[in-house]
Structure formats: C-alpha cells, structure tokens
Amino acid sequence: MLCRTRLFLAIVLLAVAAPSVAVAQAAAGIILGQPTGLSFLFRERIAVGAAWSIYNRLHLHGDLWIGTGELAEPLDWFIGVGGKVKLDALDEDDTRVSLGARVPVGVRTFVLDQLEVFVEIAPGLQLFPETEPDIDAGLGVRYHF
Numbered sequence: 001m002l003c004r005t006r007l008f009l010a011i012v013l014l015a016v017a018a019p020s021v022a023v024a025q026a027a028a029g030i031i032l033g034q035p036t037g038l039s040f041l042f043r044e045r046i047a048v049g050a051a052w053s054i055y056n057r058l059h060l061h062g063d064l065w066i067g068t069g070e071l072a073e074p075l076d077w078f079i080g081v082g083g084k085v086k087l088d089a090l091d092e093d094d095t096r097v098s099l100g101a102r103v104p105v106g107v108r109t110f111v112l113d114q115l116e117v118f119v120e121i122a123p124g125l126q127l128f129p130e131t132e133p134d135i136d137a138g139l140g141v142r143y144h145f
Contacts, residue, residue, distance in 0.1 A: 026145050033138025035059040058087040063104050074109045100126040114144040
C-alpha cells in the first residue's frame with residue numbers, strides 16, 4: 001500500500017511539472033523493461049520517466065538528449081545524460097533512497113505520424129548511498145501531441 005502511494009505521488013508530481021517544461025511538442029507513453037512505467041518526452045530533448053522495478057522500487061529519471069540524428073531511414077538515434085532517483089521499499093516502514101547518473105542511448109522510429117516506438121539502454125552509476133554501476137533498458141511507445 002505504501003509503495004502504491006509513492007508511485008501515485010510521483011506520477012502526480014510529473015503531471016504537475018510537465019506543463020511547465022513544455023506545453024507544445026510533448027509526448028507521453030509507456031516503457032516496458034527494467035524498469036516498467038510511464039515515459040514522457042518534451043521538446044524532443046527532455047525525457048522523463050516514472051516507473052516501477054521488479055526489485056520493488058520506484059524509479060524516477062530525467063534525461064537531456066545531447067545528440068540526435070538519423071541512423072538509417074526510418075530509424076533515428078539519440079544519446080543523453082541524466083539522473084535518477086530510486087526508492088527501494090525494504091519493508092512496510094523502511095525505504096532506501098538511491099541517487100545516480102545515467103547515459104541513455106537508443107533508437108526510435110515513427111510507425112504512424114504521431115506514434116513513436118523506441119528502444120533504449122541506459123548504463124549508469126549509482127552515486128549514493130553506495131557507488132556501483134547499474135543499467136536500465138526498455139522498449140517503449142510514446143504518442144506525440
């Protein structure tokens with residue numbers, strides 16, 4: 001119950017912050033993988049996610065795409081830098097917070113004018129409370145408004 005409340009609060013925070021980031025050029029969808037959840041893209045440069053991991057954790061991330069281009073028609077590539085926060089539900093009363101950095105790399109294509117399909121892998125480094133490498137990956141779909 002406590003984990004669902006945290007996930008709901010994270011989604012509400014994203015929904016409140018999203019309009020201030022970009023009203024036009026926005027996309028929303030889902031990403032399946034590790035972690036699985038919601039995916040947002042603003043101005044074709046700012047990617048934000050709110051997801052739930054199989055390891056019983058809430059995962060929030062934000063990325064700035066620093067490079068994009070055409071790989072081969074119809075595939076585009078992207079690379080970015082970003083950060084993430086993970087909230088691990090250790091038990092009913094105890095939660096561990098982790099902070100880290102990530103470098104998302106992926107490809108995407110538009111299967112319809114406004115429907116994007118993407119695959120990304122994001123190697124990263126957990127910085128707090130311990131320093132250790134980690135990796136996120138997923139397949140997603142976003143609808144562009």
